[in-house]
Amino acid sequence: MKRGFPVVEFVPIDTTSNLLGSPPVISEQDTPINLVYETLALEYGDDGITPEFLKYAGIDDVVLSFINKAFSTEEISESWRALIIVPVPKSGDLRHPDNYRGVSLISLVLGLYNRMLLNRLRPALNPLLRNPQNGFRQRRSTVDQIVAIRRLLKGVTSNNLSCIMTFIDFKKAFDTIHRGKLMSILRAYGVPGKLATAIAATNLQTWAKVRTPDGDTDTFQILAGVLQGDTLAPFLFIVALGYASDASSREGKSN
Structure with missing residues (x-):
């Protein structure tokens, strides 16, 4: 029998802040533009907009007008939906596609927009995430988990x-997130409709082509997953992972 979407009761996020659902303002662009320039100096999307152009062209007001239009109309430019996937080798036989990690090059204006959405979403959802979750969180590190394991093993042996330890290897984790359920999860956490819809608009109906040494492939539609290489993607992934963990924990206790 097909199972429905699991319902988990949460204390909803504080939606009293007007920032969560209000149009972006110019001051929210400063830090993201600097980050775009510093971390993506050689990488940009198919629209040809470069980090140098964003930083030095003096078009902050123009960029903000595009971002505000996307936020208010809940629609994004078609050029923002076009991705370039660059295969990055991992390990093993590189003749096998599974041994590559696809990194998505997106429009830098979309990257800027997503960074602004992340800066609103993260402070609101951080208190609701599982405390042991350290990856992809500010002022936390997966090294903390290694230290905790070492202390645990030392206590066990002494x-x-x-001691039984279980490790889960999430294969193609970012690529397999169900986008529709991800948006339901954001709403389950109490993310205001305007912000949730803005995030949905950047993650639905996307198209991509793969960049190869022989040129770009034909364009194809992407139906699942969050975008590797995007600033918002890792946080969306751990939000979905946290919800799944909470849902499974509650289901286990009820059985």
């Missing part, structure tokens, strides 16, 4: 106890 007391002559047994």
Whole structure:
């Protein structure tokens, strides 16, 4: 029997801040533009807009007008939906496609917009995420988990106890997130409709082509996943992971 979307009761986020649903303002652009320039100096999307252009052209007001239009109309430019996927080798036999990680090059204006959305979403949702989640969170590190495991194992061995550890390898994790369910999760956490819809608009109906040494492939539609290489994607992933963990924990307790 097909199962429905799991319902988990949360204390909703604080929606009293007007920032969550209000149009972006010029001051929200400053830090993201600097980050775009510093971290993506050689990478940009198919629209040809470069980091140098964003930083030095003096078009902050123009860029903000595009961003505000996207936020208010809940629609994004078609050029923002076009991605270039660059295959990055991992390990193993590089003749096998599974041994590559696809990094998406997106429009830098979309990257700027997503960074602004992230800066609004993260402070609101951080208190609701599971405390052990350290990856992709500010002022936290997965090194903390390694230290905790070492201390645990030291205590186990010194007391002559047994310990069972389970590790999960999420294969193609970013690529397999169900986009429709991700938007339902944001609403389940209490993310205001305007902000949730803005995030949905940047993640639905996207198209891509793969950049290869022999040239770009034909364009194809992407139906699932968050975008590797995008600033918002890692946080959306851990939000979905946290919801799934909470849902499974509650289901286990009820059985």
